[in-house]
Amino acid sequence: MHPDEIYLIDLWRLLARQWRGFAIALLAVLALAVAYAFLAKPRYEATAWVQVGQVGTAPAGQDPRPEPFQRVLDRLQTRSFQDEVTQSAGLAPSSPEASAYRGSLKAEPSFYAGLIKLSARAASPEQAKRLALATVERLQAIHGQLQAEPLAQAQARLDEVQADLRTATTERDGLQQVAGTGQGNAVAAGLLLASKDTEVRELRNSRSDLAARMGANYTFGTSMPWPIYQPDHPVAPNRVLILGLGVLGGLGLGLFVAVALDARRRVAQPMRG
Incomplete structure (x- = not known):
């Protein structure tokens, strides 16, 4: 047994002697936690799920998305993109609301599902929803510009195949018609007809493949598969969590204060003696 070890009974006696310091520290931390939990401005959150678009006619081995x-994900975290979003939502980039948006x-x-879950917070449910929607709309505009050229090339290729x-x-x-006349050049026409049938069949297959890849199942723009989720209640501050942390912090600080006070008392006793 070491003399500096503290057992539960000793701890209880220590707290009994220094209960005032323990209580003051505990109540101080609890008061701060309660004040923050009930005085902090509420924050509302809006959540949107984004499906990144793609062009189905992309060559094999090339990413069909407008950008990897x-x-x-990296673009969403850039300051320039976020400033464009706040401006489109009617907020100045230097405003507190814009700063809160960038921070939240x-x-x-979700790589397997090909989705990105976006969430933004604001001082009101309407503003949070407007910022989430503005984020998606800005991303849609950028991807629409990136997809314009591949789509135009795919449409030109389809028009060429149809022609x-x-x-x-x-x-x-x-x-x-020539082969059916039975004239002298009918044999040559029959040979050319077989080759032309093959060409027509291949062109039809190419047209069908291109048309299918340009269909909605393979070629689509960046979109939201579901509406924006907007709960009516604020997500912050989390009062239960804050009060729980306040209790734990208060207990820890109170115990520290009680031990410190008791240690000072033991040091002072020999000096008085």
């Missing part, structure tokens, strides 16, 4: 998933904006990725298909179909129909 990680780059989207969170982006939680080639019309030409090949017309030529095949002409060869069918």
Whole structure:
């Protein structure tokens, strides 16, 4: 047994001797916690889920999204993007509301689902929802610009394939007429007809594949699969959590004060003797 070890019975006796210091420290911390819990301005949160768009005609091995998933997450955390969002929401970048938005904006990725969970806080439910919506709309505008050229190229390719298909179909129909006449060049026309049938079939397959990849299942813009979630109650301050931490902090500080006071008392006793 070491003389400096503290047992529960000794701790209880110590607290009994220094209960005033323990109580003062505990009550002081509790008073601060209660004051903060009930006087702090409430903060409301809005949550949006974002599905990053893609272009289904992207070459094999190339990311079909307008920008890589990680780059989207990095963009959301840049000051320039956040300033553009606050300006579109009618807030000055230097305003306290804009600063609170930048400090509360969170982006939680779900790589397997291809979704990004965005959350923003504000002083009112309406402002929180407006900021969350402005964040998504700004991201949609950026991705729309990035997707414009690949979509135009895909549409031009589809138009080209359709034009080639019309030409090949017309030529095949002409060869069918020549082959059906039974004239001298019918044999040559029959050989060309077989080749033209193959070309028409391949062009039809290409057109069907391009049309399918440009359909809504493979090509779409950045969007929200669900509406913005906006609870009516504030998410901060969390009074239960704050009061619980206040109790724990008060107990810890009270115990520290009681031990310190008792140690000073023991040091002072030999000096008086």
